[in-house]
Amino acid sequence: MLDERKKKVLAAIIQDYIAHAEPVGSRTIVKRYNLDVSPATIRNEMADLEEMGLIEQPYTSAGRIPSEQGYRYYVDCLMQRKNLSEDEVKFINTCFARKMQELKDVIQKASNVLSELTSYTAVVVEPKMEKSTFKFLKLLPLATNQALLVVVTNTRVIQHRTLNIPEDITHQDLEKVSQVLNSTLQGLTLEEVSRMSLNEIYDEVILQRYMWDKIVELVKDSLFSEEYEERIYIDGTINMLDQPEFKDIDKVKSILKALQEGKILKQVLLERPRPGLSVSIGQENRYEGINECSLITATYEVNGNVVGTLGIIGPIRMDYSRGVSAVDYVTKMLSGFIKKYIEE
Amino acid sequence: MLDERKKKVLAAIIQDYIAHAEPVGSRTIVKRYNLDVSPATIRNEMADLEEMGLIEQPYTSAGRIPSEQGYRYYVDCLMQRKNLSEDEVKFINTCFARKMQELKDVIQKASNVLSELTSYTAVVVEPKMEKSTFKFLKLLPLATNQALLVVVTNTRVIQHRTLNIPEDITHQDLEKVSQVLNSTLQGLTLEEVSRMSLNEIYDEVILQRYMWDKIVELVKDSLFSEEYEERIYIDGTINMLDQPEFKDIDKVKSILKALQEGKILKQVLLERPRPGLSVSIGQENRYEGINECSLITATYEVNGNVVGTLGIIGPIRMDYSRGVSAVDYVTKMLSGFIKKYIEE
DNA sequence: GTTAGCACTCAACCTTAAAGAGTGCTAACA
DNA sequence: TGTTAGCACTCTTTAAGGTTGAGTGCTAAC
Numbered sequence: 001m002l003d004e005r006k007k008k009v010l011a012a013i014i015q016d017y018i019a020h021a022e023p024v025g026s027r028t029i030v031k032r033y034n035l036d037v038s039p040a041t042i043r044n045e046m047a048d049l050e051e052m053g054l055i056e057q058p059y060t061s062a063g064r065i066p067s068e069q070g071y072r073y074y075v076d077c078l079m080q081r082k083n084l085s086e087d088e089v090k091f092i093n094t095c096f097a098r099k100m101q102e103l104k105d106v107i108q109k110a111s112n113v114l115s116e117l118t119s120y121t122a123v124v125v126e127p128k129m130e131k132s133t134f135k136f137l138k139l140l141p142l143a144t145n146q147a148l149l150v151v152v153t154n155t156r157v158i159q160h161r162t163l164n165i166p167e168d169i170t171h172q173d174l175e176k177v178s179q180v181l182n183s184t185l186q187g188l189t190l191e192e193v194s195r196m197s198l199n200e201i202y203d204e205v206i207l208q209r210y211m212w213d214k215i216v217e218l219v220k221d222s223l224f225s226e227e228y229e230e231r232i233y234i235d236g237t238i239n240m241l242d243q244p245e246f247k248d249i250d251k252v253k254s255i256l257k258a259l260q261e262g263k264i265l266k267q268v269l270l271e272r273p274r275p276g277l278s279v280s281i282g283q284e285n286r287y288e289g290i291n292e293c294s295l296i297t298a299t300y301e302v303n304g305n306v307v308g309t310l311g312i313i314g315p316i317r318m319d320y321s322r323g324v325s326a327v328d329y330v331t332k333m334l335s336g337f338i339k340k341y342i343e344e
Numbered sequence: 345m346l347d348e349r350k351k352k353v354l355a356a357i358i359q360d361y362i363a364h365a366e367p368v369g370s371r372t373i374v375k376r377y378n379l380d381v382s383p384a385t386i387r388n389e390m391a392d393l394e395e396m397g398l399i400e401q402p403y404t405s406a407g408r409i410p411s412e413q414g415y416r417y418y419v420d421c422l423m424q425r426k427n428l429s430e431d432e433v434k435f436i437n438t439c440f441a442r443k444m445q446e447l448k449d450v451i452q453k454a455s456n457v458l459s460e461l462t463s464y465t466a467v468v469v470e471p472k473m474e475k476s477t478f479k480f481l482k483l484l485p486l487a488t489n490q491a492l493l494v495v496v497t498n499t500r501v502i503q504h505r506t507l508n509i510p511e512d513i514t515h516q517d518l519e520k521v522s523q524v525l526n527s528t529l530q531g532l533t534l535e536e537v538s539r540m541s542l543n544e545i546y547d548e549v550i551l552q553r554y555m556w557d558k559i560v561e562l563v564k565d566s567l568f569s570e571e572y573e574e575r576i577y578i579d580g581t582i583n584m585l586d587q588p589e590f591k592d593i594d595k596v597k598s599i600l601k602a603l604q605e606g607k608i609l610k611q612v613l614l615e616r617p618r619p620g621l622s623v624s625i626g627q628e629n630r631y632e633g634i635n636e637c638s639l640i641t642a643t644y645e646v647n648g649n650v651v652g653t654l655g656i657i658g659p660i661r662m663d664y665s666r667g668v669s670a671v672d673y674v675t676k677m678l679s680g681f682i683k684k685y686i687e688e
Numbered sequence: 689g690t691t692a693g694c695a696c697t698c699a700a701c702c703t704t705a706a707a708g709a710g711t712g713c714t715a716a717c718a
Numbered sequence: 719t720g721t722t723a724g725c726a727c728t729c730t731t732t733a734a735g736g737t738t739g740a741g742t743g744c745t746a747a748c
Contacts, residue, residue: 025741038691043742061697061741102505138484140494148501150484150494157492159503161446238604241597249593253585260582369710382722387711405711405728691748701738708731717722 002073008035009045011078013055014066018319021244023063068282068316071294075279075320082321084329088117096333103127103155103341108233110310110334115236118326120314121259122235123297125269127155127307127338129228130191136182137219139174147174149222153190154342160222166211177215194224230308232266234259243315251292258289259313268295269309275299277328282316292316296323298331302338310334346417352379353389355422357399358410362663365588367407412626412660415638419623419664426665428673432461440677447471447499447685452577454654454678459580462670464658465603466579467641469613471499471651471682473572474535480526481563483518491518493566497534498686504566510555521559538568574652576610578603587659595636602633603657612639613653619643621672626660636660640667642675646686654678 002010012033016024026039026046035042046064049055054070057063066074084092095113100106107124114122132153140148145167151158184201185193198216202209222228237259246252258264264287272278277298285291290313297311310331312323346354356377360368370383370390379386390408393399398414401407410418428436439457444450451468458466476497484492489511495502528545529537542560546553566572581603590596602608608631616622621642629635634657641655654675656667 023741027741039741040691040693040743041689044690047743057742059698061743062699063741135486136484138482140480140482140496142479142496148494148496150492150503152484152486152492157503157505159494159501161501238597238600241593241600247593249585249591249596252593252596253582256582256585367710371710383710384712384722384724385720388721391712401711403729405709406730407710689748691746693745693747695742695744697740697742699738699740701736703734703736705734706732709729711726711728713726714724715722716724718720 005035005037006045006049007078008033009042010049010054010066010070011074013046013049013064014070014074014078017065018317021317023058023065025063028063066317068284071281071316071320075281079321079324081325081328084325088326089329092117092329092333096337100341103338104231106334106337106341107308108235110330111233111235114310114312114326114330115239117330118312118314118319118323119236119239119242120312120318120323121237121239122310122312123265123269124233124310124334125266125308126231126233127302127342129153129155129230130189130194131305131307132156132190134185134188134190134193136186137178139178139215139219141171141174149219151223158223158227160225160227162218162222165218166214169211169215173211177212181216181219190223190228194220230266232262232269234262234265240314243317245292245315245317254289255293258287264290269297269311272297272309275301275306277324277331279320279324294318294320296320296327298327300331300335300338302335302342307338349379349381350389350393351422352377353386354393354398354410354414355418357390357393357408358414358418358422361409362661365661367402367409369407372407410661412628415625415660415664419625423665423668425669425672428669432670433673436461436673436677440681444685447682448575450678450681450685451652452579454674455577455579458654458656458670458674459583461674462656462658462663462667463580463583463586464656464662464667465581465583466654466656467609467613468577468654468678469610469652470575470577471646471686473497473499473574474533474538475649475651476500476534478529478532478534478537480530481522483522483559483563485515485518493563495567502567502571504569504571506562506566509562510558513555513559517555521556525560525563534567534572538564574610576606576613578606578609584658587661589636589659589661598633599637602631608634613641613655616641616643616653619645619650621668621675623664623668638662638664640664640671642671644675644679644682646679646682651682 009029012029013024016028016032026042029035029042030039046055053067054073055064056067058065092113095109100109107126111122111124132155135152135154137149137151140150142148145165147162147165149160149162180201180203198220199213202212237256240246240255241252246255268285268287268290279296281294283291285295293313294316295311295313297309299306300308300310311327353373356373357368360372360376370386373379373386374383390399394408397411398417399408400411402409436457439453444453451470455466455468476499479496479498481493481495484494486492489509491506491509493504493506524545524547542564543557546556581600584590584599585596590599612629612631612634623640625638627635629639637657638660639655639657641653643650643653645651655671
């Protein structure tokens with residue numbers, strides 16, 4: 001629907017604005033992007049693009065800046081991925097080369113790498129817990145009426161201190177409960193565990209009914225409490241302050257607030273439906289604070305199942321091309337790496 | 345060394361500047377702090393105070409602002425504590441009234457309350473680990489060559505995944521090692537444990553020598569790795585952005601950077617020697633970023649032993665009087681509360 | 689369809705002027 | 719000797735006016 005030259009002009013405006021954060025004039029386009037026409041011609045094209053809503057003028061006689069629609073068109077139709085440079089690839093590889101003990105270290109590293117690489121803010125949501133499979137749990141006695149519940153899934157260790165255990169439960173009782181639960185739950189996903197009525201696997205040999213119910217309830221509560229929720233890792237928050245569009249302290253504040261509020265951010269990331277890479281621009285993000293930003297996110301997978309989301313947050317004028325490449329690469333890296341840390 | 349009136353004038357200047365963040369003139373002082381002399385007299389006093397280095401003029405014909413020395417004098421000699429209002433006390437109490445499972449929840453709450461109350465940034469360093477006493481550990485088999493080490497001290501749970509366990513160690517072996525270590529280390533402080541040579545408690549009945557050495561080494565490494573370090577809790581970081589002196593994005597950036605860098609902050613807090621409450625002003629803090637701020641910190645105690653530090657960070661023009669009261673109150677609150685969570 | 693030319697617009701920048709806050713100093717006063 | 723009124727002076731802040739320059743839109747010619 002746009003002819004070749006209009007596309008070229010639009011791409012030039014967007015690229016230039018991304019690079020310099022200043023309105024782009026007709027002369028600049030001709031010079032910098034060597035189109036073989038005069039500025040006047042470009043001006044005509046720009047008038048058309050503006051009518052279509054793809055670019056806009058901050059004031060009557062300034063150059064043009066891309067509108068959110070313009071960015072959208074650019075991302076969908078014009079942009080070509082910029083491959084990562086050799087150095088960048090090398091950088092990523094060395095970062096991941098260090099030996100990491102646990103899944104969470106890998107995830108943390110991913111967000112770290114992503115923010116370093118792009119100079120934007122990086123976010124990684126850890127793998128969905130409900131898809132995790134139960135490996136085992138252990139109830140360790142702490143005091144007469146306290147026990148420490150340790151749960152190990154294939155993705156991570158959840159640990160929770162439980163109070164109010166009836167005083168007359170012995171160490172042996174706890175041990176037995178652990179054993180029964182382990183043999184029953186072994187290999188189930190947490191989703192399945194949550195749907196299960198643990199009370200039913202009561203075995204009168206072990207304990208009195210009321211004790212069993214009590215403990216099982218506590219275990220279940222702990223399993224699906226906050227500790228159970230997917231954690232979110234954020235890196236490079238202060239990179240936001242480098243963006244000229246956020247030199248205004250009030251804007252920065254509302255953004256930082258949104259970033260700090262892990263819950264909102266998590267919701268934003270988890271709401272995105274499509275598997276694979278996705279870009280959302282400005283107002284497309286409905287939450288306060290984040291609607292002045294753009295997000296590039298991708299889902300990472302294990303064995304074909306989407307398990308988590310990661311991405312970068314930057315100004316609407318962000319370098320989508322580079323960003324997409326970076327997110328894409330790190331996602332693949334993470335997907336590949338993560339297998340080692342998730343035992344079946 | 346300062347006569348009464350000079351003290352009054354200095355106090356007036358500081359209080360007014362704290363409240364309004366603008367240079368204070370002689371007329372303002374007379375009017376707002378009803379001294380029964382004329383502005384001219386005040387001007388003479390101010391000239392003296394300036395000569396002494398307690399106040400300064402941003403430019404020739406502006407009012408005066410306190411110098412860092414001035415604040416110091418104020419904090420040491422002039423300031424009187426402003427008692428917390430009933431509402432504030434009630435607020436703190438309700439915050440702490442909620443049932444909290446673990447020590448770390450109490451600590452987190454303390455930093456939360458402190459930042460809410462003062463509108464500054466709050467920091468709490470968790471109790472010193474080396475003073476913690478060892479309760480028990482458990483080695484749980486994860487895979488043929490992996491075990492999960494869970495350590496419980498009187499202050500918290502440390503959990504660490506250990507790799508590279510020799511493959512020929514059985515579950516029973518792990519259980520036995522746990523038992524031996526538990527009975528040996530029971531009740532020792534971590535400091536004592538760290539000085540101890542665990543290899544010596546080798547018991548040939550249990551395991552082959554090389555296996556024992558290997559495991560014991562891993563346990564010790566885990567015990568004194570990063571997981572072992574005192575964690576630091578920060579709250580209200582973005583409150584910094586509300587301060588007019590930090591409306592400049594570059595200043596904010598260096599401060600946020602310092603705050604983000606937990607290690608630096610921890611060092612700053614742990615360096616403060618004196619037990620009890622202490623205030624450090626501007627340049628007295630040597631670290632980049634923090635030297636444009638003031639700190640009010642206090643140590644909290646358990647049974648007369650200093651175990652941790654907490655405090656608030658704000659602009660040099662911070663409300664020391666209110667801040668000191670708030671820190672003091674919350675410290676006492678925390679000291680009192682914490683006993684419940686530290687079992688002997 | 690393209691381009692040169694030109695009048696026009698508007699932010700950005702500088703200069704200048706006026707206003708206002710506050711000082712330091714002097715001389716008078718108690 | 720300490721206090722005060724008065725006044726000239728300084729320096730920021732704010733507003734107003736003028737200039738510059740980038741960039742546009744339109745028209746007419748190619």
